[in-house]
Amino acid sequence: MRRSLNVLDSPPAPPLPAAGPAELVIGSEHFYKxxxxxxxxxxxxxxLMTADFKAMLVPEVGKRRAPSIVDVFRKLxxxxxxxxxxxxxxxxxxxxxxxxxxxxxxxxxxRCPRLHAxxxxxxxxxxxxxxxxLTGAGLGAKADGxxxxxxxxxxxxxxxxxxVLEQFNVLWExxxxxxxxxxxxxxxxxxxxxxxx
Numbered sequence: 651m652r653r654s655l656n657v658l659d660s661p662p663a664p665p666l667p668a669a670g671p672a673e674l675v676i677g678s679e680h681f682y683k684x685x686x687x688x689x690x691x692x693x694x695x696x697x698l699m700t701a702d703f704k705a706m707l708v709p710e711v712g713k714r715r716a717p718s719i720v721d722v723f724r725k726l727x728x729x730x731x732x733x734x735x736x737x738x739x740x741x742x743x744x745x746x747x748x749x750x751x752x753x754x755x756x757x758x759x760x761r762c763p764r765l766h767a768x769x770x771x772x773x774x775x776x777x778x779x780x781x782x783x784l785t786g787a788g789l790g791a792k793a794d795g796x797x798x799x800x801x802x803x804x805x806x807x808x809x810x811x812x813x814v815l816e817q818f819n820v821l822w823e824x825x826x827x828x829x830x831x832x833x834x835x836x837x838x839x840x841x842x843x844x845x846x847x
Contacts, residue, residue: 668814670807675780676800681791683804684770684778685719692726696733697771697818702783703737705745706790716791719784720748727756734758736822737784738765760842762821763835768802769814777811778804 675683685708689696707716723733733756741749741759749759768788770778780802782788787798805811820826824840 668807668809668812670805670810672803672805672807672810675778675802675804678794678797680778680780680782680789680800680802684782685722685789685791688770688772688776688778688804689722690726691776692731692733692772693729694731694773695771696723696726696731696773697769697815698733698735698784699737699765699767699769699818699821700735700784700788701738701766701768702785702788703735703739703745704742704783704785705748706784706786706788709791718744718748719790720745720754723757724752724754727754730756732756734760734818734822735784736760736762736765736818738763758842760822760840762840764830764832765821767817769818771811771815771818774811774815775808776804776806777814778802779810779814 673683705718705720708719708722709716723735727733733754735757737759738761740746740761768778768780768782768784770789780800782798782800782802786792787796788800790797822840827836827840830836
C-alpha cells in the first residue's frame with residue numbers, strides 16, 4: 651500500500667505582518683555589531699537561538715587572552731541579565747567544559763534538535779536575525795579567509811522583534827513538542843544540559 655505525502659493544500663494563514671527598518675549585516679560585521687556592541691549592551695535580557703553553540707572566543711582590544719562567549723554570559727549574568735539560549739545540537743567540548751566550570755546564574759539553556767533559526771535579541775529592543783550561528787566562524791572573530799559567508803539584519807523594529815520573540819517563546823515553552831514527529835532525534839523535549847561532574 652502506498653502512502654501519500656502529507657502536503658499542505660494551501661499555505662498556512664499568515665501571521666500578523668512584521669516589518670520595520672533594518673540594517674544589513676555581512677561577514678565580519680557580525681562580530682562587531684552583534685558580539686562587540688549588541689550582546690554586551692544587554693541590561694535586562696538576552697535571548698539567543700542558534701543551531702550550533704561553541705565556546706567562541708571574544709577578543710578584547712589590548713588584551714592577550716580572549717574570554718569565551720560563556721565568560722561574556724557569566725559577566726552579563728553577574729550584572730543581573732537573564733539569558734535564554736536555545737540551540738539544536740550538543741555544545742562543543744570547550745563550551746561544555748566552560749559551562750561545567752561554573753554555570754552562570756541567570757543562564758538557562760534548552761535544546762531543540764529541529765531548531766535552525768539564528769537570532770540574538772537584546773533587552774527586547776534590538777535584534778540580529780540571520781544565518782550566523784554562535785560560533786567563531788559565524789558570529790565570532792575568525793579572519794575573513796576563515797569565517798563563514800554570513801548575512802543577516804540588525805533592527806530595533808518592535809514589530810520584527812515581537813514577531814521573532816513570539817516564535818522564540820513558542821519553541822522555548824514547548825508548544826510544538828507534542829505534535830513534533832521527530833521524537834527519534836529528540837527523546838527528551840527541551841532538554842537542559844546535565845552539567846554535573
